Amino acid sequence: MVTRRAEAAGGAGATVDEGPAVQDHYPADAAHCYGCGARNPFGHHLKTRWADGSRTETITRFTPGPEQTAMPGYVYGGLVASVLDCSGTGSAALAGTHAAGLDLEGDGSLRYVTGTLEVRYQRPTPMSVELVVRGRVEEVKGRKVTVALTMTAGEDEVASGRVVALQLPDEMRSS
Numbered sequence: 001m002v003t004r005r006a007e008a009a010g011g012a013g014a015t016v017d018e019g020p021a022v023q024d025h026y027p028a029d030a031a032h033c034y035g036c037g038a039r040n041p042f043g044h045h046l047k048t049r050w051a052d053g054s055r056t057e058t059i060t061r062f063t064p065g066p067e068q069t070a071m072p073g074y075v076y077g078g079l080v081a082s083v084l085d086c087s088g089t090g091s092a093a094l095a096g097t098h099a100a101g102l103d104l105e106g107d108g109s110l111r112y113v114t115g116t117l118e119v120r121y122q123r124p125t126p127m128s129v130e131l132v133v134r135g136r137v138e139e140v141k142g143r144k145v146t147v148a149l150t151m152t153a154g155e156d157e158v159a160s161g162r163v164v165a166l167q168l169p170d171e172m173r174s175s
């Protein structure tokens with residue numbers, strides 16, 4: 001399935017969501033993550049796609065609900081962190097799979113776990129607004145992928161961060 005979805009017309013830095021969501025191609029035995037697993041009925045079900053044709057920029061969208069409140073009208077910081085986290089591992093999976101010469105839809109996705117997560121909370125994050133996380137793949141080095149992330153709510157950048165993700169070791173998969 002190919003998806004192309006333009007952001008609000010005329011918005012600064014308009015982005016196109018392109019192609020399949022990586023999480024829809026995670027191996028079934030590795031799709032239970034609270035943030036991004038399609039097989040977790042209680043989770044966020046994040047979907048991360050390439051944002052353009054360059055294979056370096058990604059986009060993930062999430063709209064928080066009232067149960068994720070920090071104080072009335074604003075989002076809990078742990079939720080912001082978890083959305084950045086799984087946007088980062090999803091971006092790493094896109095980049096690592098591409099770098100390995102694999103086709104997402106034909107071969108499935110490689111699977112990454114978080115090694116390091118950095119979060120900078122820049123502004124209070126408003127509730128019930130779509131949060132847009134853009135990822136920029138900084139480096140693919142062996143099993144390690146580094147992704148810089150920004151989160152916007154409307155026109156405002158509310159958080160930024162970085163994920164260092166490591167391809168899931170085979171011995172973890174088999175355990």
Ligand SMILES: CCCCCCCC/C=C\CCCCCCCC(=O)SCCNC(=O)CCNC(=O)[C@H](O)C(C)(C)COP(=O)(O)OP(=O)(O)OC[C@H]1O[C@@H](n2cnc3c(N)ncnc32)[C@H](O)[C@@H]1OP(=O)(O)O
Nearest residue numbers: 029030033089112113114115116142144164166169172173
């Ligand atoms: C979920 C845990 C896994 C359970 C497995 C069960 C099977 C289930 C199947 C599928 C689940 C999928 C779930 C996805 C969920 C996504 C989001 C999350 O919530 S993840 C949860 C939080 N994260 C952890 O709990 C990681 C705990 N840490 C570890 O397991 C290891 O430390 C790990 C895998 C991250 C790295 O261990 P190494 O042995 O593979 O690493 P080395 O070979 O020593 O290093 C390779 C390179 O990576 C760097 N590196 C290693 N650890 C790093 C770190 N923590 N941060 C940054 N860089 C790191 C090193 O400096 C080295 O870099 P140079 O090649 O020299 O440039």
